[in-house]
Amino acid sequence: MAIEATQFKWQERRTTTPDGVYRVLRTAILDGTVPPGGQLRETHIAADLGISRSPLREALTKLEEEGLVVKIPFRGSFVVEVNARDVAEIASIRLLVEPYAAELSAPTLRGPERLRLKQTIEELYRATDTHDIPASIDAHLRFHRLFYEFSGNSALQALWNGWENKLRLYFAVDHPTYSDLHEIAVEHDKLAAIALEGDFDGFRQEMASQFKNALRAQQ
Numbered sequence: 001m002a003i004e005a006t007q008f009k010w011q012e013r014r015t016t017t018p019d020g021v022y023r024v025l026r027t028a029i030l031d032g033t034v035p036p037g038g039q040l041r042e043t044h045i046a047a048d049l050g051i052s053r054s055p056l057r058e059a060l061t062k063l064e065e066e067g068l069v070v071k072i073p074f075r076g077s078f079v080v081e082v083n084a085r086d087v088a089e090i091a092s093i094r095l096l097v098e099p100y101a102a103e104l105s106a107p108t109l110r111g112p113e114r115l116r117l118k119q120t121i122e123e124l125y126r127a128t129d130t131h132d133i134p135a136s137i138d139a140h141l142r143f144h145r146l147f148y149e150f151s152g153n154s155a156l157q158a159l160w161n162g163w164e165n166k167l168r169l170y171f172a173v174d175h176p177t178y179s180d181l182h183e184i185a186v187e188h189d190k191l192a193a194i195a196l197e198g199d200f201d202g203f204r205q206e207m208a209s210q211f212k213n214a215l216r217a218q219q
Contacts, residue, residue, distance in 0.1 A: 016051050018055040022058075024059075032133070040077045080169055094211075098203075098204075104152060106198060120139060121192055127185075194206055
C-alpha cells in the first residue's frame, strides 16, 4: 500500500531537520495515518513537507532503528507489519513474567521511584484525555517498562527490550479501537495500585482481563 503525500497535509508545520521529519512520520505511523505495511514514498513525502531527500532519509533510518520501518532493497521503505500471533505469544509470556517483574520492582516503585510511576500514569491520563495516540502509546510502554527496568533482573529487561517495538506497533492498531481512550489510563492506574499493594495474583488477573484482545489470535 503506497501512502500518498496528501495524507500528510494535516501537518501544517513545515520542518527541514531530520528530527522534525522523524517526529512527523513517527506520529503518522503511530496514529494510524500510515498503516502497517504502508509504503513511505520518499518523492511524495519530500514534496509534501517541502524538504530535500537528505533529512528524510535520516528520519527513515532512525525509524528503521526504532523498529517501526523496514527498508526493502529496490522497493522502498514500509511500515513494519504487526503479526497478531506474535503479539498473542508475547502477551501469553508477559502474563507469566510481568507479575514477577512487578513483584521484584515493587520495593523500588513504593520507595525512591514512586514519583516516577505516578508521573507516568499522569502522562497516560493526559495523553488519553487529549486523544493523543502517539503520546498515549509512549506512556503506555513507559508504564510497563518500569516493572522490568526496576526488577534488577537483566533477563527480564532483555525480554522487554525485545518486545517493545512490536508492542508499539500493536498499540498503534489497538489504541484507536477504544471507544474511550481514557479507559487505558484507568486500567493502568488500577494495575499500579494492585502492584503497590503487593497483590501479584490480582495483578496477573487484571493483566489477563486487559489482554483479551491480544490473546485472541492465539486461540
